[in-house]
Amino acid sequence: MREYLDFEKPLKELEERIAKLVKSKSKKVSVQEAIVKSTEQLAKLERETFADLSPWQHSQIARHPQRPSxxxxxxxxxxxxxxxxxxxxxxxxxxxxxxxxxxxxxxxxxxxxxxxxxxxxxxxxxxxxxxxxxxxxxxxxxxxxxxx
Known part of the structure; x- marks a missing residue:
């Protein structure tokens, strides 16, 4: 389970929504389109979130508990x-x-x-x-x- 930092909460919510849609295993076109649209939205939100980090947010990422050692x-x-x-x-x-x-x-x-x-x-x-x-x-x- 991934741990999220405070500024990553919108990413967490969107990832949970995508996981719920994928878990439903629905073959409906509308659900598949929602998954694709949400995935694109997630990628855009990640770029925006990590493009303009404050010095404190950089420190939080450097100290993240799941950072590789x-x-x-x-x-x-x-x-x-x-x-x-x-x-x-x-x-x-x-x-x-x-x-x-x-x-x-x-x-x-x-x-x-x-x-x-x-x-x-x-x-x-x-x-x-x-x-x-x-x-x-x-x-x-x-x-x-x-x-x-």
Whole structure:
């Protein structure tokens, strides 16, 4: 289920109306025309809504709970991701994820912040706030990537 921001409420209402029409599975021409017209109206409303956002609305989108994280990108864009842990000095910062992966047939080093999805995971990852060992870990991984 998608979460909507306050300025997206008209989009939500229109999407619900379209879903209701589609769910009715009516073969009537008028219903099919209403679906097409509503879909076009939705596309236009989305363009208008996102074309002129305030700075606060940009912040809301950046902080959206369903925004993809580094683990989502790694899962969908890469193959054979092997996470590397620790800074080899103090410990492992779980807010920073990094490791080798295969992307479009090339071996890459992927490094990023991970905030977590559930409360338990967010606590484990310190709400995405890196510690000094996380920055040392990222630097170590970058130096390791230079060798390959």
């Amino acid at each position: 580094i683990s989502d990108y790694l899962e969908h864009m890469t193959e054979d991701f092997v996470e590397l842990h620790g800074d080899r000095l103090f410990g492992d910062d779980r807010a920073i994820i990094g490791g080798f992966a295969t992307w479009k047939g090339r071996s890459i080093m992927a490094i990023g912040h991970e905030k977590g999805k559930s409360l338990k995971e967010r606590m484990r990852r310190n709400f995405g706030m890196a510690k000094p060992e996380g920055y040392r870990k990222a630097l170590r991984l970058m130096k390791l990537a230079e060798r390959f």
